[in-house]
Amino acid sequence: SQTIHQWPATLVQPVGSPLSLECTVEGTSNPNLYWYRQAAGRGLQLLFYSVGIGQISSEVPQNLSASRPQDRQFILSSKKLLLSDSGFYLCAWSVRGRSQGAYEQYFGPGTRLTVT
Amino acid sequence: SQKIEQNSEALNIQEGKTATLTCNYTNYSPAYLQWYRQDPGRGPVFLLLIRENEKEKRKERLKVTFDTTLKQSLFHITASQPADSATYLCALNSGYALNFGKGTSLLVTP
Numbered sequence: 001s002q003t004i005h006q007w008p009a010t011l012v013q014p015v016g017s018p019l020s021l022e023c024t025v026e027g028t029s030n031p032n033l034y035w036y037r038q039a040a041g042r043g044l045q046l047l048f049y050s051v052g053i054g055q056i057s058s059e060v061p062q063n064l065s066a067s068r069p070q071d072r073q074f075i076l077s078s079k080k081l082l083l084s085d086s087g088f089y090l091c092a093w094s095v096r097g098r099s100q101g102a103y104e105q106y107f108g109p110g111t112r113l114t115v116t
Numbered sequence: 117s118q119k120i121e122q123n124s125e126a127l128n129i130q131e132g133k134t135a136t137l138t139c140n141y142t143n144y145s146p147a148y149l150q151w152y153r154q155d156p157g158r159g160p161v162f163l164l165l166i167r168e169n170e171k172e173k174r175k176e177r178l179k180v181t182f183d184t185t186l187k188q189s190l191f192h193i194t195a196s197q198p199a200d201s202a203t204y205l206c207a208l209n210s211g212y213a214l215n216f217g218k219g220t221s222l223l224v225t226p
Contacts, residue, residue, distance in 0.1 A: 032212060043218035044160070044205070051212060059213065090159050104150060105214055107159030 002027035006091050006108035013115055019064075019078040021111050023091030026072065031093040033074040034105065035066055039087040050074060051096060086115045118143045120208060120217035128223045129196055137191040137220045139206035146208040149182050149189050154203045154219065163204075164191075196224045 003026045013019060025031055035047040046059045048066035056066050063082060067075045074091055089112075092105040121140045129135050139149070147168050152160035166173045166182045166189070173180050179192040193200050203219040 044216040104162035
């Protein structure tokens, strides 16, 4: 069966510090991978998605970046965190196919980030 | 611009009743619509997917309808239980991405 891991589960970082969140998927190959952020009282905001190694698409301009160094590894990074980066970060995967909306997404447990 | 609207007010119902949640969308022509459940502090969990040529889909106590003319989906939970209390999100595809509504909170009281 497929599983998706995220770490750390919680993180408290000062403004201006760097960030690295990691997501790995097991039990599937060639998945599409996604990073979302959910701020308090707000909906899920898609940040990045990837359809393959080294292929990253950004949905929202910001001080965050993403990388996919391996097929089942997705990393979210920042060089300098802002207060507005606080939120609940979720990684997800889906089957890769021609009709993307036809496939459900499977979410990880999330990382609660607080920037102080 | 594309919008997905779900009732922001929490829905409170009594155990055993049917809960009905609404998802309206504008400026989309989705081929698929999905519903997810999210518990506090957890990631969303997929529940149901319905295609544009399907009017209705059922899974156990769950039923989803999809009206592409009204641009609306209804999500029903029959014989609701306190364990059904959660936030329910609808999502539409846009290219490779899924765009989510903000969700509706459901509280089922005994």
